[in-house]
Amino acid sequence: MPSCFADRLGGIIELTATEIEALTRLEERERTLRRNAPLLRENDRLGELFVLRSGMMMSCAILDNGSRQILRFLFPGDIIGAAALAYRHAPETVVALSESVVSPFDRSLLTQLTTEHPRLAAAMLALDQIERVMLTDRLAGLGRTxxxxxxxxxxxxxxxxxxxxxxxxxxxxxxxxxxxxxxxxxxxxxxxxxxxxxxxxxxxxxxxxxxxxxxxxxxxxxxxxxxxxxxxxxxxxxxxxxxx
Amino acid sequence: MPSCFADRLGGIIELTATEIEALTRLEERERTLRRNAPLLRENDRLGELFVLRSGMMMSCAILDNGSRQILRFLFPGDIIGAAALAYRHAPETVVALSESVVSPFDRSLLTQLTTEHPRLAAAMLALDQIERVMLTDRLAGLGRTxxxxxxxxxxxxxxxxxxxxxxxxxxxxxxxxxxxxxxxxxxxxxxxxxxxxxxxxxxxxxxxxxxxxxxxxxxxxxxxxxxxxxxxxxxxxxxxxxxx
DNA sequence: CGCAAATTTGAACGTAGTCAACAAGTGTGG
DNA sequence: CCACACTTGTTGACTACGTTCAAATTTGCG
Known part of the structure; x- marks a missing residue:
C-alpha cells in the first residue's frame, strides 16, 4: 500500500523514510466511487481533504446560467478539496469520471505535518505553484486559442x-x-x-x-x-x- | 514601514509580533516601476520573489499566435513571482500597470521562514487556495459567461x-x-x-x-x-x- | 433485443472578431 | 504656444467561429 501522494512528492524531491511514513498516514482510509458519483458538492461543508489513489475525477463549477465549467481533471496522487485549507464550504463540485478510489483525511493531519515536517510544507507550496501554472495555461487557452x-x-x-x-x-x-x-x-x-x-x-x-x-x-x-x-x-x- | 504582506496575512489570521517581524524582513529592499515597465519576462531566470507594496500590476502570458492573456491583476500585499518556488525560469511575464513599488526578496528567506514559522507556512498554503479559487472563478468566466x-x-x-x-x-x-x-x-x-x-x-x-x-x-x-x-x-x- | 446515452450531421443564427476610418486625448520638441 | 506623433477610444460594415436546434445514427448495456 504505497502512498500516492508520497509518490507525487517523491517525483519532485527526495523523501526520507520518516517523511514517507508521515505522508502514508494521509491514506489510511479508503473510499470507492462509481463513475458520475459526486465526492463534494459546491457549498458542502468541508473538513476533510482527499488523496486520489486511482481513477480519474474532475472538479467543476456550475454557473447560475446552468452551464458547467470543468476546472481541472484529477489524477492519482492529486489532492482533492484543498480549498478546505481556506474555506468552510466547498467552492466547487468534485465528481468521479471513472471508477475511483480516494483516501479521506482530516485537515488536522496537516496541522501536524506542517509543524513536524517543514520541508514537506514547503514542497506543498511548490506543488501548488506547479498546479497554479497549469491552471493559468488553461486560462490562456480558454481566452486566446x-x-x-x-x-x-x-x-x-x-x-x-x-x-x-x-x-x-x-x-x-x-x-x-x-x-x-x-x-x-x-x-x-x-x-x-x-x-x-x-x-x-x-x-x-x-x-x-x-x-x-x-x-x-x-x-x-x-x-x-x-x-x-x-x-x-x-x-x-x-x-x-x-x-x- | 509596515509590511504589506503582513497586512495581507493579518487580514486572515492573528499574527504575533515575532511573526510580523519575520515578514517585515521580506520587504527591506525596494524598487520602483513606471507604468508598462516589465518586472519579469517569460523565461527570465528566477531566484527572487517580490511583494507588491503599492500600485497595480499584472501577470500575463504571450501565446505564440502573438496574442496576450492577462492571467491576474496584482495589488498591494500580493506576492509576485511565486513560481520561483517551483521553477527555474519564469512561466509568465509581470508588468506594472501603474507606477508601482515592489520589494524583492530571496527565495532563501522562505527557507528560513517555513522552518521557523510553520504557522506562516500553513497560512501561505491557505492563501494559495484563496488565489487558486479566484483563478478558477476567472476560468469559469472565460469558458462559460x-x-x-x-x-x-x-x-x-x-x-x-x-x-x-x-x-x-x-x-x-x-x-x-x-x-x-x-x-x-x-x-x-x-x-x-x-x-x-x-x-x-x-x-x-x-x-x-x-x-x-x-x-x-x-x-x-x-x-x-x-x-x-x-x-x-x-x-x-x-x-x-x-x-x- | 430494446432502451438510453452518446455521437454525428445539416441548416440557420448570433456573438464576437476583423478591418478601417475618425475623434479625442496626451506628451514632446520646436 | 503650437505642431506633430502616438496612444486610446469610438463607430460602422462585413466576416467567421462557434452555438442552437433538430433529426438521424451509433454505441453501450441491462
Whole structure:
C-alpha cells in the first residue's frame, strides 16, 4: 500500500523514510466511487481533504446560467478539496469520471505535518505553484486559442497524465474516458462543436479514433496545434529546507 | 514601514509580533516601476520573489499566435513571482500597470521562514487556495459567461481590490487605470468588443463613465450580471498550527 | 433485443472578431 | 504656444467561429 501522494512528492524531491511514513498516514482510509458519483458538492461543508489513489475525477463549477465549467481533471496522487485549507464550504463540485478510489483525511493531519515536517510544507507550496501554472495555461487557452487547440490540449493532458503513471515513453493510443460533452465543459465549447473539432483533427491526420480509444498519429503536430507546454519540466526546488 | 504582506496575512489570521517581524524582513529592499515597465519576462531566470507594496500590476502570458492573456491583476500585499518556488525560469511575464513599488526578496528567506514559522507556512498554503479559487472563478468566466459579464467582473474586481485598501464601504466611483485593450486581454475579448460592452453597460444604467473614472450606478445589478462571488468571505483557518 | 446515452450531421443564427476610418486625448520638441 | 506623433477610444460594415436546434445514427448495456 504505497502512498500516492508520497509518490507525487517523491517525483519532485527526495523523501526520507520518516517523511514517507508521515505522508502514508494521509491514506489510511479508503473510499470507492462509481463513475458520475459526486465526492463534494459546491457549498458542502468541508473538513476533510482527499488523496486520489486511482481513477480519474474532475472538479467543476456550475454557473447560475446552468452551464458547467470543468476546472481541472484529477489524477492519482492529486489532492482533492484543498480549498478546505481556506474555506468552510466547498467552492466547487468534485465528481468521479471513472471508477475511483480516494483516501479521506482530516485537515488536522496537516496541522501536524506542517509543524513536524517543514520541508514537506514547503514542497506543498511548490506543488501548488506547479498546479497554479497549469491552471493559468488553461486560462490562456480558454481566452486566446481556437476551439481546435483547446480540444487538442485536452487530449494531450489526459494522455500525458494517465500514461506517465503506467508505461513510460507513452503509447500513442489510449482510452480517453470522457464524453464529448465533458470535453466541451472543459474547453468552454458545446458538445456539437467538440465533435466537429475531433473530426477535423482526425481528417488532418493528427489523431485516429475507434470506440473510446484515441491514437496520436502525429503527436508533434498535435502539440504544436495545442500550444502545449510541459510544466513538469524545468523544476528547481533548491530553496526547500532540509529534512526534519 | 509596515509590511504589506503582513497586512495581507493579518487580514486572515492573528499574527504575533515575532511573526510580523519575520515578514517585515521580506520587504527591506525596494524598487520602483513606471507604468508598462516589465518586472519579469517569460523565461527570465528566477531566484527572487517580490511583494507588491503599492500600485497595480499584472501577470500575463504571450501565446505564440502573438496574442496576450492577462492571467491576474496584482495589488498591494500580493506576492509576485511565486513560481520561483517551483521553477527555474519564469512561466509568465509581470508588468506594472501603474507606477508601482515592489520589494524583492530571496527565495532563501522562505527557507528560513517555513522552518521557523510553520504557522506562516500553513497560512501561505491557505492563501494559495484563496488565489487558486479566484483563478478558477476567472476560468469559469472565460469558458462559460458572456462578454458583458466578463467585462463587468473586471470592473468589480478592480474596484473591490483598490477600495478595500483605502476607504472602506467603497465609493461608487473609481479610476479604472486600464485601457480597453488591457481589459480585452484579461477577458479574452478584442478591444473593440470591450468598447461595445462598456457602452452597453452604460446604456443599461449599470455604470457611468467620464475620463478614466467609472461609477457603479447600479452595483447590485452589475454583480448579478457578472456572476460575482466574494472569495474573501467564508474563510475558515481553524486548522492552522499555533504560533512558534 | 430494446432502451438510453452518446455521437454525428445539416441548416440557420448570433456573438464576437476583423478591418478601417475618425475623434479625442496626451506628451514632446520646436 | 503650437505642431506633430502616438496612444486610446469610438463607430460602422462585413466576416467567421462557434452555438442552437433538430433529426438521424451509433454505441453501450441491462
Amino acid at each position: 481556437s476551439a481546435k487547440a483547446r480540444v487538442a490540449s485536452i487530449l494531450l493532458e489526459v494522455r500525458d497524465r494517465t500514461q506517465h503513471l503506467s508505461a513510460r515513453g507513452g503509447d500513442a493510443a489510449f482510452v480517453l474516458g470522457l464524453t464529448q460533452e465533458e470535453i466541451g465543459d472543459a474547453t468552454g465549447l458545446t458538445a456539437v462543436h467538440v465533435n466537429r473539432m475531433m473530426r477535423q483533427l482526425e481528417e488532418e491526420g493528427l489523431i485516429g479514433r475507434e470506440g473510446g480509444r484515441v491514437t496520436l498519429t502525429n503527436e508533434a503536430a498535435l502539440r504544436r496545434a495545442a500550444n502545449y507546454v510541459d510544466r513538469t519540466a524545468g523544476l528547481d526546488l533548491g530553496w526547500l529546507p532540509p529534512s526534519r | 458572456s462578454a458583458k459579464a466578463r467585462v463587468a467582473s473586471i470592473l468589480l474586481e478592480v474596484r473591490d481590490r483598490t477600495q478595500h485598501l483605502s476607504a472602506r464601504g467603497g465609493d461608487a466611483a473609481f479610476v479604472l487605470g486600464l485601457t480597453q485593450e488591457e481589459i480585452g486581454d484579461a477577458t479574452g475579448l478584442t478591444a473593440v468588443h470591450v468598447n461595445r460592452m462598456m457602452r452597453q453597460l452604460e446604456e443599461e444604467g449599470l455604470i457611468g463613465r467620464e475620463g478614466g473614472r467609472v461609477t457603479l450606478t447600479n452595483e447590485a445589478a452589475l454583480r448579478r450580471a457578472a456572476n460575482y462571488v466574494d472569495r474573501t468571505a467564508g474563510l475558515d483557518l481553524g486548522w492552522l498550527p499555533p504560533s512558534r
